[in-house]
Amino acid sequence: MKLSLTSWSLRACSLEEAAGLSKVLGIGALDIGYFFGPALDKAALLAEPERAAERVLSLGVDLPNLYHLFGDTLADRNLADPRYRDRNEADFRQVVRFCRAAGVPTVFVLPGVVNPGQSRRDALDQSAASLAGLLPIAREAGVTLTIEPHVHSYLESPALVLELLDRVPGLKLTLDYAHFVCLGWRQDEIDPLAPHAAHVHLRQAKIGALQTKLDKGTINFGALLGTLRDAGYDGRLAIEYTNQDYMDSLFDDILTETIGMRDLVRTWGAGA
Template structure:
């Protein structure tokens, strides 16, 4: 059965312990981990000593369904479509997988990459696919599922390109966020083809041109999306991902209120 989680980066003013506590208070009991804002894990510490950081998060008292790992400091830095960083990324990822295994985190998501200098989409996809094939093997050896999140400003901004990448990288799965495609103008039924490839899901409302919208103002048919996921056999986590951050103008929503409203909508549908 599908279950809810909170994104730690949604709760940017909380400590990691407070974010976990809020997840429990809200009746969710699960928290996605990342390297962002006050609840951040220390990426350098995780890479240097995965066991020590794993011991820290194991004391949070909540399920830990996913880690969002960013190789560099932003979307472009050390991105997977840039082959010059492949060896360093693989070395770091081996430590990430050790952490995930020790902390009981079943899935890790990374970003697919961007179009780098001199590349077109096809070039970026080919370079990223080569990087991801190695990372899938590293993750599999540790019993971890590797996922990518297709996102606005990546080289895979269409469902067709996403399917092309998945065909080239056996074993690769998705952290699926319908909002990124809806923002770009895709109809929901065009996104549904990606549901069978999801190993993790992010939820928030959106509409064309707007990556994050108040629940009452967006165009995603949440019931239809949840039904599509269920029909595809998805029984993993649905992470509530309302944020307050300066990416795609995500600065205008009451994160806690929208999170609770979306939680209630999902609970009602699941019941």
């Protein structure tokens, strides 16, 4: 398991600066997306995927994952809303062209929210249908499609995640324990998701707080890393401390927490 750094952690940096910091920290890998200073231009990527790939290839770091958001918010054009299925599939064809050209092996999308008039069950049904349409597009391009279960989505329990994976064979996870821990799930209740992970996010959390300082949260990272190893996981561990209004994650020293997490993973790996 190797580390990566999420570009959206470094909101004041350019994409080139974020890549440079990843190198300076000895990580040498950067997850990319459409947010803050290091953002990719989504419109340009969708219009000319190969040209957008040329820019990121010049960064000189590994690019393990692309975070693709179909709309402009968590709810806009979300996968549980069937009205946008055709548009989302058209965009996703361009996304996987970019990933193939840039050598990005995995892409993660969000599962969707409970839309007006829906129940959680309705949202799962519609999301499963949307993901079943996206999966062959990714597979044909040699890209692994993943979803990230998250707070405020319809997918807020490990049991529902396993049901969705059963409904969409071949779908994988971008797994972030923090989204479950902050909702009150015990770590051992989240562990059954580990065999389905194709990408992992790391940050400390506790009940009621999606993000907190490494020594103030409740995730047992030694146990988490051991669970991933025992599940056969050999993908990237992306450190994802953020400074944003979402879930009030505004108050941590991103660089200090990133280095602390880097060192924790290295120390565990050396012992293993």
